[in-house]
Amino acid sequence: MSATTGAGGRGSTRTAAVFLSPMMAVLALVAVWPLARTIWFGFTDASLTAPGDYGLVGFANYLEAYDGAWYGILADPTWWRALANTLIFAAASVTLETVLGIAMALVLNAEFRGRGWVRAAVLVPWAIPTVVSAKMWAWMLHDQFGIVNAGLMALGLIDRPVAWLADATTALPAVILVDVWKTTPFVALLMLAALQTVPRDCYEAARVDGIPAWKVFVFITLPLIRPALAVAVVFRLLDALRVFDLVYVMTGNAEATMTLSVHARQQLVQFQDMGYGSAASTLLFLVVGLVTILWLAVLRPDRSAVAGQREGAGA
Amino acid sequence: MTRRSPLAAAGLALAVVLLLLWSLFPLYYAVLTSMESGSGIFRIRWWPEAIELGNYRALFATGAFGRSILNSVLVAVLVVTASAALGLTAAHALGRIRFPGRRLILLAVLAVSMFPQVAVLSGMFTLIRGLGLYNSLWGLALAYLLFTLPFTVWVLTTFIRELPVEIEEAAIMDGAGPFTILIRIFLPLMWPAIVTTGLIAFIIAWNEFLFALTFTLTDDMRTVPVAIALLTGGSQHELPWGMIMAASVTVTLPLVALVLVFQRRLVAGLTAGAVKG
Numbered sequence: 001m002s003a004t005t006g007a008g009g010r011g012s013t014r015t016a017a018v019f020l021s022p023m024m025a026v027l028a029l030v031a032v033w034p035l036a037r038t039i040w041f042g043f044t045d046a047s048l049t050a051p052g053d054y055g056l057v058g059f060a061n062y063l064e065a066y067d068g069a070w071y072g073i074l075a076d077p078t079w080w081r082a083l084a085n086t087l088i089f090a091a092a093s094v095t096l097e098t099v100l101g102i103a104m105a106l107v108l109n110a111e112f113r114g115r116g117w118v119r120a121a122v123l124v125p126w127a128i129p130t131v132v133s134a135k136m137w138a139w140m141l142h143d144q145f146g147i148v149n150a151g152l153m154a155l156g157l158i159d160r161p162v163a164w165l166a167d168a169t170t171a172l173p174a175v176i177l178v179d180v181w182k183t184t185p186f187v188a189l190l191m192l193a194a195l196q197t198v199p200r201d202c203y204e205a206a207r208v209d210g211i212p213a214w215k216v217f218v219f220i221t222l223p224l225i226r227p228a229l230a231v232a233v234v235f236r237l238l239d240a241l242r243v244f245d246l247v248y249v250m251t252g253n254a255e256a257t258m259t260l261s262v263h264a265r266q267q268l269v270q271f272q273d274m275g276y277g278s279a280a281s282t283l284l285f286l287v288v289g290l291v292t293i294l295w296l297a298v299l300r301p302d303r304s305a306v307a308g309q310r311e312g313a314g315a
Numbered sequence: 316m317t318r319r320s321p322l323a324a325a326g327l328a329l330a331v332v333l334l335l336l337w338s339l340f341p342l343y344y345a346v347l348t349s350m351e352s353g354s355g356i357f358r359i360r361w362w363p364e365a366i367e368l369g370n371y372r373a374l375f376a377t378g379a380f381g382r383s384i385l386n387s388v389l390v391a392v393l394v395v396t397a398s399a400a401l402g403l404t405a406a407h408a409l410g411r412i413r414f415p416g417r418r419l420i421l422l423a424v425l426a427v428s429m430f431p432q433v434a435v436l437s438g439m440f441t442l443i444r445g446l447g448l449y450n451s452l453w454g455l456a457l458a459y460l461l462f463t464l465p466f467t468v469w470v471l472t473t474f475i476r477e478l479p480v481e482i483e484e485a486a487i488m489d490g491a492g493p494f495t496i497l498i499r500i501f502l503p504l505m506w507p508a509i510v511t512t513g514l515i516a517f518i519i520a521w522n523e524f525l526f527a528l529t530f531t532l533t534d535d536m537r538t539v540p541v542a543i544a545l546l547t548g549g550s551q552h553e554l555p556w557g558m559i560m561a562a563s564v565t566v567t568l569p570l571v572a573l574v575l576v577f578q579r580r581l582v583a584g585l586t587a588g589a590v591k592g
């Protein structure tokens with residue numbers, strides 16, 4: 001028995017199996033099996049009303065040529081629109097959250113009176129349920145009675161009320177704004193934790209040498225918080241790519257903001273088309289998987305760093 | 316406080332004020348709206364003029380919303396209990412016992428937490444129907460294990476690894492078996508981690524929307540996010556914003572209080588491992 005493995009030893013593989021099997025069985029039931037079923041349904045013409053009664057249709061849900069025309073998700077302009085929306089949403093929200101999150105963390109890392117209270121206060125948007133933030137902002141962005149329009153008009157920035165969520169050009173930016181509002185605290189929190197590991201001496205030395213603040217940030221702070229930054233970005237990216245609640249509650253199934261998750265659920269639940277909807281879900285799974293692999297290949301954040309905060313942002 | 320030029324001090328103060336406004340104003344405005352009555356809601360105000368609780372009374376008048384809160388609490392308690400029990404035993408094995416395939420299992424658990432929820436939606440729907448759990452709180456609790464379990468396993472495993480091995484070795488010397496060690500040695504030491512993961516699992520379950528929307532059918536089985544999303548007034552076209560804001564404030568304040576009280580612990584749980592990378 002080695003000191004580093006505690007109770008470990010040859011005989012304890014059995015013990016490990018006993019301790020692990022309940023968790024593994026539950027994950028197999030709620031994750032592996034449903035995912036496998038979804039992928040399977042994607043090759044069928046199942047309907048939500050009678051899920052047991054279906055036939056195999058091969059790749060017809062994805063792409064099929066019939067009578068000289070193309071059918072299937074990959075021939076559906078709505079799906080491509082949803083893909084574009086999702087990618088725009090993810091790129092814009094993750095970029096903004098990262099930049100604002102770092103800025104917020106730098107402010108919170110400075111020493112000032114009442115810092116503890118301010119740190120607690122910035123967590124509030126993160127603590128508010130997504131559906132509630134969606135409703136709160138939908139009310140603030142209301143075209144006739146919204147305070148955002150009133151404020152902007154009072155400042156003379158706009159001369160008539162804007163229908164933020166109804167107008168196709170402003171709806172997606174509005175949804176992105178709310179996502180940024182809600183999840184920046186999470187990024188800031190991770191960045192703040194990373195900032196606090198930067199040794200004070202580094203800053204002292206830089207100050208003694210009279211190095212300008214921006215140089216200190218670029219050449220000392222940024223490299224040191226990079227691993228935590230990579231982790232935060234991966235998690236935010238994964239959450240942004242599968243966004244559903246916020247978009248669905250704020251703008252419903254509107255095409256201007258429809259994301260891949262909203263599109264898949266619409267096919268599945270509203271149109272009751274389980275086969276087609278499952279194929280759309282499978283495509284989303286592939287998109288998320290692809291982006292994850294690409295990102296991990298580019299950045300290679302330390303895997304052990306991926307521990308705790310998985311669900312933190314999305315909740 | 317270190318030396319700071321007046322300009323830098325003013326800049327910092329301004330940044331802090333903006334930060335507070337940005338973070339708190341929407342909640343403040345929701346509270347303000349929730350206390351407006353009738354047509355008062357359609358006049359823009361920045362400050363409260365009168366405190367009226369009519370919206371809150373109307374919200375709880377039928378009992379449907381109270382029922383939704385109860386449902387959410389029940390589901391969250393079920394999920395937290397099941398995740399903690401399953402996660403603790405698994406973490407014991409993953410954190411303390413060396414066996415072949417351990418790394419692979421940890422990676423598989425991590426991979427599950429990256430699933431897009433929609434990707435399992437139709438499979439989960441047939442599973443829940445097949446088990447006869449459609450439109451029941453049990454079905455929701457089962458489905459929520461998809462996100463809470465991997466998370467709990469990861470955090471508890473990280474935590475259990477940091478506990479000193481000596482305590483456990485002493486127990487083995489005294490002849491304690493694995494279950495005794497788990498219950499008598501680890502459980503008491505693990506409370507901080509269990510509270511943290513339990514709290515986060517509770518928040519996840521409390522906030523979940525997609526499964527709750529899809530796997531429940533009737534008003535009496537709804538959880539609070541779905542109840543709020545589907546709240547409609549007397550007429551089809553006029554949304555009862557005062558009541559929606561009252562509902563929003565009601566389900567948010569306890570959560571905000573929890574987060575503020577457990578702030579340090581939550582931050583520690585959420586950032587566990589991330590900063591070490």
